[in-house]
Amino acid sequence: MTEYTRKQQLLHADNVCLSYGHKPVLHNINFSIRNIVRPGVQQGQVVSLLGRSGIGKTQLFRLLAGLQQPTSGSITINGNKQVQAGDMGVVFQHYYLFEWKTIQQSLYMAAHQNPAIKGNEKAAVEKWAADFDITEALPCYPHQLSGGQRQRASIIQQLLKGSSFLLFDEPFSGLDVCVLDKVVNMLLQVSVSDELKTLIIVSHDIETSVAISDTVFILGKEPGEPGATIKKEIDLIERDLAWQKDIRRQKAFIDTLEEIKATL
Ligand SMILES: Nc1ncnc2c1ncn2[C@@H]1O[C@H](COP(=O)(O)OP(=O)(O)OP(=O)(O)O)[C@@H](O)[C@H]1O
Ligand SMILES: [Mg+2]
Known part of the structure; x- marks a missing residue:
């Protein structure tokens, strides 16, 4: 065991x-x-x-x-x-995202809340987006994403905050x-x-x-x-x-x- x-x-x-x-x-x-x-x-x-x-x-x-x-x-x-x-970090059932911000803007905002990645916010956002296969969705607004992409973006948003x-x-x-x-x-x-x-x-x-x-x-x-x-x-x-x-x-x-x- x-x-x-x-x-x-x-x-x-x-x-x-x-x-x-x-x-x-x-x-x-x-x-x-x-x-x-x-x-x-x-x-x-x-x-x-x-x-x-x-x-x-x-x-x-x-x-x-x-x-x-x-x-x-x-x-x-x-x-x-x-x-x-x-x-x-809270990921709701309906994957709440700021509808008036692009995914990239939302993720940067989350990254800025995390002192552990201060100065490396851009790299952190790009890394998680690549790992979770939503790089292409970064310039989009939430309504332009599929349900699965929204979910991943919402999870990354919470991850970046570092709780x-x-x-x-x-x-x-x-x-x-x-x-x-x-x-x-x-x-x-x-x-x-x-x-x-x-x-x-x-x-x-x-x-x-x-x-x-x-x-x-x-x-x-x-x-x-x-x-x-x-x-x-x-x-x-x-x-x-x-x-x-x-x-x-x-x-x-x-x-x-x-x-x-x-x-x-
Ligand atoms: N504001 C409220 N006032 C009164 N009862 C409520 C309120 N909010 C939730 N409940 C009750 O609490 C109970 C549990 O609801 P909850 O949403 O936690 O269920 P759940 O296990 O998450 O269900 P599901 O798997 O369908 O999501 C339900 O009987 C619901 O009616
Ligand atoms: Mg429930």
Whole structure:
């Protein structure tokens, strides 16, 4: 089995509840994301939050992004810092881009927010655009791009800002097989770009999420319970299902998908 250790806590959700009036949506959400350390490999974290449609994934995404406060409980990052809007790179389901700016202008603006690439903004934008195959789209406005190009531009925009945490809402939905592969590879590439880089993927695409992640949390709700909660945590490294190519045909992978479906 691959050697690894889960070290310091990078993010912690502590008894997070969310209600709208008398309607509970999330109830006592508790989970932690720890820094995964592998000898000789710079390895970030890829975590998936899976659940049925309408269960509360996007609501939890908004809380994790600091865009909304929980009704009770707390979400902290890097020790004890309460998460706030702007702490995380956030890629929304509909790939928000500034419609009145060209992709290049939007990406430069993001790059200027990152002190680590000060003076090298142009090179950074060009590198990511080339890696993700949108160089040709740089002079265009968002409405001139395809859905897949918008998505990649939106991901690069968040990457350039340099936050350790990157949060994605349904990054695999509506993509054809070729683009899906491209996005998966792109996310994996990002996840090893820094030891502390942490990708949190909120999705109902179980197969793709499990194939790319090291840890899976399942959000679910039993009848009569006051909102959705974390039903199960699956350590994919322990099962030897993380960081491997061509994992999808392995029996342990297929069994894990079945186990998740049964929990949803
Ligand atoms: N402003 C609001 N007021 C009341 N209820 C809300 C509000 N926003 C969301 N909800 C409820 O929260 C629940 C969870 O919604 P959410 O969008 O998080 O689901 P989801 O798991 O992301 O679904 P999908 O997979 O379809 O995107 C839904 O029942 C929804 O009606
Ligand atoms: Mg959603």
